[in-house]
Amino acid sequence: MYEVTIIKSFSAAHILSQVGGKCEELHGHNFKVELTLGAPVLNQSGLLIDFRLVKKWLGEIMDELDHKHLNEISYFAGINPSAENVAKYIAEKIAPAAKAARVKVTRVKVWESENAAVTYVSEED
Numbered sequence: 001m002y003e004v005t006i007i008k009s010f011s012a013a014h015i016l017s018q019v020g021g022k023c024e025e026l027h028g029h030n031f032k033v034e035l036t037l038g039a040p041v042l043n044q045s046g047l048l049i050d051f052r053l054v055k056k057w058l059g060e061i062m063d064e065l066d067h068k069h070l071n072e073i074s075y076f077a078g079i080n081p082s083a084e085n086v087a088k089y090i091a092e093k094i095a096p097a098a099k100a101a102r103v104k105v106t107r108v109k110v111w112e113s114e115n116a117a118v119t120y121v122s123e124e125d
Contacts, residue, residue: 002048003038003106008058010066014081026069031083032111033058033090037103049103061093083110087120095122 013028035058042048065073070081075089087108094105104122111117 001038001040002042003036004048004054005034005036006051006054006058007032007034008062010062012065012068012070014070016080016082029112034109035090035094036107037098038106039103049101057094057097061090083112083118086110087118091120091122
């Protein structure tokens with residue numbers, strides 16, 4: 001299995017309900033996102049996928065999230081916009097383009113701070 005990882009960041013605010021403490025107040029993070037795509041074979045050029053294409057896909061999603069109040073994004077209606085759910089959101093948004101390019105989203109890691117991160121591991125084929 002070959003894997004390619006692209007790292008980008010965005011800043012956003014959110015409110016996490018029913019978790020207790022300060023997280024139930026409006027607060028923000030400088031999120032870092034690590035998107036990893038994988039496949040068992042390389043393309044005819046000897047690449048898994050062109051980095052530029054993956055950077056474009058992830059950049060488009062970062063533009064949707066950057067400097068936003070995550071609770072106001074329709075995907076998060078009824079669920080907490082936690083780092084866990086942000087990671088799943090990114091994986092689901094990238095999955096169709098990745099599949100068309102014959103690769104798979106294998107994992108998305110979202111850092112809320114320099115010492116706290118979550119990883120969503122895709123189970124989609």
